[in-house]
Amino acid sequence: MSNRKSKIVIRPSSHYCPRVSTIVGIDLGTTRSAIAVVEAGMAGLLADAEGQRLLPSVVHYPKDGIPIVGWPALRQRALDPARTIYSVKRFIGQRAADVPEPERQVDYTLTGNSLAVKLGEETVSPEAVSAEILKSLKTRAELVLETEITRAVITVPAYFNDAQRQATKRAGERAGFTVERILNEPTAAALACGLEKLPEQARVAVYDLGGGTFDLSILELREGVFQVLATHGNTRLGGDDVDQRILDWLLEQIDGDADVTLRARVREAAEAAKVALSTETVTTIQLPFISGDTSFECVLTREKLEALAAPVIDQTRTHCRHALADAGVKAAELNQVILVGGQTRMPLVRRRVAEWFECAEYAETRGDIRLGDSFHEADGPTLNTSQNPDEAVALGAAIQGAILSGDITDMVLLDVTPLSLGLETFGGLMNVIIPRNTTVPTKAGEMFTNAVDGQRQMLVHVLQGEREKAVDNWSLGRFELESESAKRGAARVGVQFEIDADGILHVLARDTATGHEKVVEMKSAVDVDDTAVQKMVEESVEHAFEDMDARKWIEAALKAREAVKAGRGGLEDFAGELNNAEAITAALESVEAALETESDLPQLKAAVAKLDEATLPLADLMMDRAMEAVLRQRGMLD
Numbered sequence: 001m002s003n004r005k006s007k008i009v010i011r012p013s014s015h016y017c018p019r020v021s022t023i024v025g026i027d028l029g030t031t032r033s034a035i036a037v038v039e040a041g042m043a044g045l046l047a048d049a050e051g052q053r054l055l056p057s058v059v060h061y062p063k064d065g066i067p068i069v070g071w072p073a074l075r076q077r078a079l080d081p082a083r084t085i086y087s088v089k090r091f092i093g094q095r096a097a098d099v100p101e102p103e104r105q106v107d108y109t110l111t112g113n114s115l116a117v118k119l120g121e122e123t124v125s126p127e128a129v130s131a132e133i134l135k136s137l138k139t140r141a142e143l144v145l146e147t148e149i150t151r152a153v154i155t156v157p158a159y160f161n162d163a164q165r166q167a168t169k170r171a172g173e174r175a176g177f178t179v180e181r182i183l184n185e186p187t188a189a190a191l192a193c194g195l196e197k198l199p200e201q202a203r204v205a206v207y208d209l210g211g212g213t214f215d216l217s218i219l220e221l222r223e224g225v226f227q228v229l230a231t232h233g234n235t236r237l238g239g240d241d242v243d244q245r246i247l248d249w250l251l252e253q254i255d256g257d258a259d260v261t262l263r264a265r266v267r268e269a270a271e272a273a274k275v276a277l278s279t280e281t282v283t284t285i286q287l288p289f290i291s292g293d294t295s296f297e298c299v300l301t302r303e304k305l306e307a308l309a310a311p312v313i314d315q316t317r318t319h320c321r322h323a324l325a326d327a328g329v330k331a332a333e334l335n336q337v338i339l340v341g342g343q344t345r346m347p348l349v350r351r352r353v354a355e356w357f358e359c360a361e362y363a364e365t366r367g368d369i370r371l372g373d374s375f376h377e378a379d380g381p382t383l384n385t386s387q388n389p390d391e392a393v394a395l396g397a398a399i400q401g402a403i404l405s406g407d408i409t410d411m412v413l414l415d416v417t418p419l420s421l422g423l424e425t426f427g428g429l430m431n432v433i434i435p436r437n438t439t440v441p442t443k444a445g446e447m448f449t450n451a452v453d454g455q456r457q458m459l460v461h462v463l464q465g466e467r468e469k470a471v472d473n474w475s476l477g478r479f480e481l482e483s484e485s486a487k488r489g490a491a492r493v494g495v496q497f498e499i500d501a502d503g504i505l506h507v508l509a510r511d512t513a514t515g516h517e518k519v520v521e522m523k524s525a526v527d528v529d530d531t532a533v534q535k536m537v538e539e540s541v542e543h544a545f546e547d548m549d550a551r552k553w554i555e556a557a558l559k560a561r562e563a564v565k566a567g568r569g570g571l572e573d574f575a576g577e578l579n580n581a582e583a584i585t586a587a588l589e590s591v592e593a594a595l596e597t598e599s600d601l602p603q604l605k606a607a608v609a610k611l612d613e614a615t616l617p618l619a620d621l622m623m624d625r626a627m628e629a630v631l632r633q634r635g636m637l638d
């Protein structure tokens with residue numbers, strides 16, 4: 001039964017395509033990973049020798065010998081927590097400053113700015129840990145398919161930034177793959193559900209609640225092509241948080257201090273109870289011999305679990321609202337809502353999502369809702385649970401792999417940028433080059449000029465984020481471009497941003513006078529100074545008004561300073577010929593006084609207006625003199 005669900009029939013290509021080589025699809029999850037492949041038009045997950053399709057994203061490093069991955073590693077979590085690495089996806093491509101303290105609380109030790117895992121005297125990077133998981137999946141695929149597998153599509157949450165995508169790609173390469181594409185998870189899930197069969201302009205929400213990430217994406221079908229209208233989420237919200245709540249509740253009942261080993265055991269029991277309660281209404285948690293010969297036993301009902309989990313689940317609602325608002329779509333206008341991620345098996349999640357999206361009556365039993373059937377009759381979107389929620393992403397990645405290798409040619413996928421990309425400009429403002437939610441691959445550029453006379457270096461400071469002030473955004477990197485020494489405002493430097501199909505940003509800067517140019521790929525995880533994406537978007541909303549005020553002030557202040565500079569220069573040159581020099585001086589002083597308030601925009605504007613008025617005769621005079629100079633040069637005046 002479930003096997004059937006993990007296979008999808010793909011429309012065969014209308015042309016004959018020679019098969020280049022198999023490209024596998026990999027869902028590199030925070031808690032579970034999976035590998036899938038399309039063969040003879042069927043997408044399916046590849047199981048290990050024991051028939052397990054999901055691989056726990058856990059790596060155990062024994063003191064001697066090679067790393068152990070998956071189920072046996074998971075068993076080591078309680079026994080040897082310091083050397084058993086889980087949820088490493090939370091740290092890949094991140095620096096210590098990016099990850100808030102509470103989220104760094106894991107049962108192993110993280111060290112340094114690069115968040116390496118400490119294993120006795122040695123350390124191992126999150127990238128290397130991920131590579132072990134990928135290697136294990138590669139071996140599995142090679143055993144099943146009886147051929148060498150070197151090409152893969154790997155998925156990442158839509159909210160992963162450039163550094164996280166790059167680090168994931170490097171992990172794939174380290175595992176021996178050529179990474180053909182880094183694909184957003186919700187987009188992969190949509191593919192797995194065969195969305196191209198929906199009517200033209202159908203809109204779909206993909207609600208993905210996994211172990212450690214949450215994403216909501218809105219897609220639209222246009223001429224058989226998926227367009228991602230918006231995506232919103234939180235890279236640090238998921239089933240782990242539900243487990244944590246159960247864990248806390250259990251620890252309250254277990255007297256005495258719980259050491260690391262006991263905590264790990266209780267966490268394991270908490271998750272098992274949660275999973276059981278997706279199908280049962282009551283379960284018993286048993287922990288034999290938790291200290292000496294004391295054992296622990298308690299009953300957990302679905303009702304109690306739902307009370308514990310509701311605050312976590314409810315946090316996803318804001319993101320749903322944001323995504324809908326960003327896409328300019330109302331819930332009722334959606335055709336379907338797809339549930340993805342193991343945590344969406346929880347009945348509470350299904351009820352909540354059905355309620356929030358005003359879904360039409362949905363059947364509790366999976367399999368009743370099938371795409372292509374004329375099920376969608378009632379108002380509101382259909383809650384689509386046709387795929388196993390924890391398998392859909394890998395299946396979609398495999399379908400994407402088949403598209404890339406030419407096995408499927410009648411589908412195209414488009415992704416979007418989760419955050420705006422831009423440059424720092426005069427006065428420390430963010431100048432957006434590629435706005436948030438732009439479909440990639442994409443290219444955009446702008447001309448910039450020098451701020452100071454004779455400036456020889458142009459600083460190109462690449463930013464990512466939604467805030468108006470440069471400092472409030474993340475710095476992706478900076479470099480300098482030699483430019484021809486020119487008068488202020490005369491130099492021309494063209495900057496072009498290009499985001500490739502993997503979502504990786506390439507920045508090109510060129511001095512148009514000299515042709516001198518630099519191309520920089522923004523990929524170093526260590527150079528990126530980013531905080532949580534979710535935080536970024538929330539803060540941009542929270543600070544929208546003050547940000548806007550700040551931008552207005554900075555822009556007005558720049559203009560005011562220019563006006564003051566020009567006015568003072570003019571006064572020096574023409575003081576003798578002006579009959580309102582005193583008025584100009586007074587106006588200049590009041591602009592300077594307004595500038596000193598550093599915030600009083602109305603005062604500044606009024607002062608600048610007065611100055612403009614006072615300097616009118618000066619401007620006329622300057623214009624006359626300039627005219628005279630030109631005429632004299634041409635010999636038209638004596």
Ligand code: ADP
Nearest residue numbers: 029030031032210211212239278341342343345
């Ligand atoms: P990720 O993509 O983050 O690796 P998955 O999509 O595999 O995660 O989901 C893992 C999460 O789903 C875990 O928190 C796990 O406990 C939870 N989960 C798996 N199966 C069930 C279930 N039957 N009921 C409730 N939660 C489940």
Ligand code: MG
Nearest residue numbers: 029210341393
């Ligand atoms: Mg997932």
